[in-house]
Amino acid sequence: MSSLSVLIKGVGGRMGRAVTAAIAEEGSDARLALDVESCDVIIDFSSPKVTAHVVETAVQHGKALVIGTTGHARQDREKLAAQAAKVPCVWAGNFSVGVNLLFALARQAARVLGPEYDAELVEMHHRYKQDAPSGTALRLLEIIQEEWQRSASSAQPFALLGHPRHGREGQTGARPRGEIGVHSLRGGDVVGDHTVVFAALGERLELTHKASDRSIFARGALRAAHWLRRKPPGVYDMQDVLGLK
Ligand code: NAD
Numbered sequence: 001m002s003s004l005s006v007l008i009k010g011v012g013g014r015m016g017r018a019v020t021a022a023i024a025e026e027g028s029d030a031r032l033a034l035d036v037e038s039c040d041v042i043i044d045f046s047s048p049k050v051t052a053h054v055v056e057t058a059v060q061h062g063k064a065l066v067i068g069t070t071g072h073a074r075q076d077r078e079k080l081a082a083q084a085a086k087v088p089c090v091w092a093g094n095f096s097v098g099v100n101l102l103f104a105l106a107r108q109a110a111r112v113l114g115p116e117y118d119a120e121l122v123e124m125h126h127r128y129k130q131d132a133p134s135g136t137a138l139r140l141l142e143i144i145q146e147e148w149q150r151s152a153s154s155a156q157p158f159a160l161l162g163h164p165r166h167g168r169e170g171q172t173g174a175r176p177r178g179e180i181g182v183h184s185l186r187g188g189d190v191v192g193d194h195t196v197v198f199a200a201l202g203e204r205l206e207l208t209h210k211a212s213d214r215s216i217f218a219r220g221a222l223r224a225a226h227w228l229r230r231k232p233p234g235v236y237d238m239q240d241v242l243g244l245k
Contacts, residue, residue: 004030004226007039007063009054010046014128015068018218019043030222036061041225047130048072055084064228065089066221070135085235088228092238093135095220099194100238102209106140106196109205110147115158115178117198117205119144124185124193132184133166136194144180144196 006023010016023030033039036057041064044054048071058065065084070093072080081091094100110119123137133141145162158178165179175181192211197204211217220238227241239245 004229005033005038005040006030006222006225007033007036007042009042009044009050010069013045014214015045015217018214019045019221022215022218022222028222030225036063039063041066041228043221043225044069045221048076051080055080058089059083059086063087064225066224066228067091068095068217068221071131081235085233087233088231089235090224090228090237090241091235092224093139094217095224095238096209096211096216097220097242098209098216099136099211100242100244102194102196102207103139103143103239104244105207107143107147109196109198109207110144111151113198113200113205114151115148115161117200118175120181120183120197120199122183122185122195122197124187124190126189126191127187129186132186133182134184134192134194136192137182137184140194140196141180141182148178
């Protein structure tokens with residue numbers, strides 16, 4: 001099979017440059033495409049405003065698609081995913097292998113511990129990040145919500161089950177049971193830190209992932225692009241690519 005021809009949307013940005021560097025790495029078996037017609041796959045690391053156009057282009061030209069851009073409103077994401085399903089597409093808020101393992105571990109912890117353990121999410125990113133909470137924190141939130149809804153179907157113990165609480169200030173009163181605290185720190189050049197805390201009276205479990213180099217996302221996105229070559233149309237995520245489902 002010939003090397004994979006990749007068109008990058010957002011090529012001048014931090015992630016675009018990281019993907020370009022990953023393509024140049026020895027053994028990447030990929031090259032940069034000059035235009036849409038000649039590419040095998042479009043990789044999008046730009047801005048949520050751009051994704052609709054990227055999806056339209058991919059569908060129009062019948063090209064595979066890797067979407068890494070974050071910050072879409074939930075309804076927009078659902079609409080765009082329905083369109084993107086017309087071509088083979090991997091859409092992931094985080095392409096790192098470690099974070100995808102964190103997703104699986106957080107799911108297991110939420111399932112075993114249940115909503116009796118208070119859950120809090122903390123993320124930190126560089127000062128330039130445009131959206132908050134991060135796409136990865138939102139995915140962790142969804143995972144905990146999914147597991148709690150599943151375990152609570154017979155007995156609904158807490159009124160606020162899975163309700164996100166974005167930051168706290170003032171006379172908040174005691175922490176309501178079942179809510180999930182979400183906290184976004186911004187500063188410096190932090191590539192991406194995520195911690196999930198499960199706390200009960202007497203013990204606390206913390207799962208932390210720290211990204212120190214964007215190359216992990218870039219290599220993950222390229223891995224997804226190669227994986228798509230063998231796939232029929234549909235929207236997949238990084239858990240599919242890594243066989244974690
Ligand atoms: P960046 O600001 O450094 O780069 C964004 C790029 O998109 C720039 O080249 C910019 O010119 C281009 N762009 C922005 N708006 C545009 C428009 N309207 N039309 C055309 N081009 C436009 O940002 P970044 O740090 O590279 O991140 C890009 C996106 O990828 C963000 O949404 C970020 O959250 C996300 N991200 C995802 C992952 C992941 O693993 N999925 C990892 C890191 C970052």
